[in-house]
Amino acid sequence: MREPLPKLLIVDDDRQTCALVKQYFERHDYQVATAQDGGEMAAQMARQKFDLVILDVMLPGKNGFELCRDIRGRSDVPVIMLTAVNDLTDRVVGLEIGADDYVPKPFEPRELLARVRAVIRRKMGGGTAENAELPQGYGFEGFTLDLATRKLTADGGVVVSLTAAEFDLLAAFARNPRRSLTRDQLLELTTGRAVNAFDRSIDILVSRLRKKLERNAGPEELIKTMRGTGYFFTPSVRKL
Numbered sequence: 001m002r003e004p005l006p007k008l009l010i011v012d013d014d015r016q017t018c019a020l021v022k023q024y025f026e027r028h029d030y031q032v033a034t035a036q037d038g039g040e041m042a043a044q045m046a047r048q049k050f051d052l053v054i055l056d057v058m059l060p061g062k063n064g065f066e067l068c069r070d071i072r073g074r075s076d077v078p079v080i081m082l083t084a085v086n087d088l089t090d091r092v093v094g095l096e097i098g099a100d101d102y103v104p105k106p107f108e109p110r111e112l113l114a115r116v117r118a119v120i121r122r123k124m125g126g127g128t129a130e131n132a133e134l135p136q137g138y139g140f141e142g143f144t145l146d147l148a149t150r151k152l153t154a155d156g157g158v159v160v161s162l163t164a165a166e167f168d169l170l171a172a173f174a175r176n177p178r179r180s181l182t183r184d185q186l187l188e189l190t191t192g193r194a195v196n197a198f199d200r201s202i203d204i205l206v207s208r209l210r211k212k213l214e215r216n217a218g219p220e221e222l223i224k225t226m227r228g229t230g231y232f233f234t235p236s237v238r239k240l
Contacts, residue, residue: 006120007031007048011041011067012056012082021054024109025116038062038070045075051120054112055099056082057090065093072098078119078164082107095204100165122190123150123164135239138174141222143213144240145174154216162212165190169205173223173233182230206231 008030012018018034025032033048035041037060041053053071057064068079081102083090091102100119103112137146142155150167152160162170172181172189181189183202190202206223213222224232 005029005031006051007033008052008054008116009033009035009041009044009050010054011035011037011059011064012054013037013059014056017056021109021112025113028113030116036060038067041067042070045071050077051123052078052080052116054080054082054116056105057084057094065097068094068097068099072163076161076163078123080112080115080119092200092204095165095201096208098163098208100163119164122168137240138171138237139240140174140177140235140237143216145170146240147171158216160212160216162209165201165205166209166212169202169209173231174237177233177235177237180226180229180232186230202231 006029008025010018010021010032012021012034013036015036018036022032022034033044033050035044039061041055044050055064055068055071059067062070064081068081071077071079078100079098081090081094081099082105083094083102084105091104094102101115103115136148137144139145143160144153145151146153150162150164152162152167152170154160168190169186172186176189186202190205206225210221210223222234224234226232
């Protein structure tokens with residue numbers, strides 16, 4: 001039986017952009033719904049479950065940042081933000097509030113397709129031969145990181161809510177404990193793309209991840225900053 005087609009929701013007030021992106025993704029075997037504002041987005045998400053949301057920053061009424069916060073308040077569905085091409089602030093804010101990736105506008109449809117595929121693949125756990133050889137998960141400092149279900153559980157069975165990007169970063173740390181990793185290495189391990197001079201996405205994800213880990217593990221610093229180098233995951237990690 002054929003696998004169901006992935007479902008995308010495109011939220012952009014430019015109807016022409018929505019139509020062109022919808023047509024392009026449908027040619028590549030995606031189901032696509034569109035919305036022009038937050039109200040239409042909420043209605044679409046109430047009717048069906050999506051595998052990923054493509055969310056423009058500049059929208060009438062609630063902007064993309066506010067809508068991303070709304071989504072994160074009730075769902076872990078991956079979100080890719082469409083940002084202004086030269087606006088680093090948009091990218092930083094989007095990642096801080098829980099977006100999984102960003103694509104600057106104007107964009108090449110092929111680049112957006114590649115980003116969508118990468119984020120969905122990470123969310124679903126990959127499915128490559130390399131992933132098949134990985135352990136079922138990792139344990140450290142009272143946490144259990146389950147690679148199959150993509151869940152992080154703290155002591156007492158409390159599930160720690162992580163975005164797809166946060167989960168991938170933590171998995172990269174768990175696979176490389178007590179080892180200094182540069183930002184370039186972490187970006188390559190989590191997204192497969194190279195870092196550029198103005199890319200702060202790893203720093204933002206580390207900050208978000210630290211807060212969630214410390215909230216459940218206490219004051220011990222699990223991710224240390226190595227000045228001038230990158231980051232160091234301090235716990236002893238066991239494979240499950």
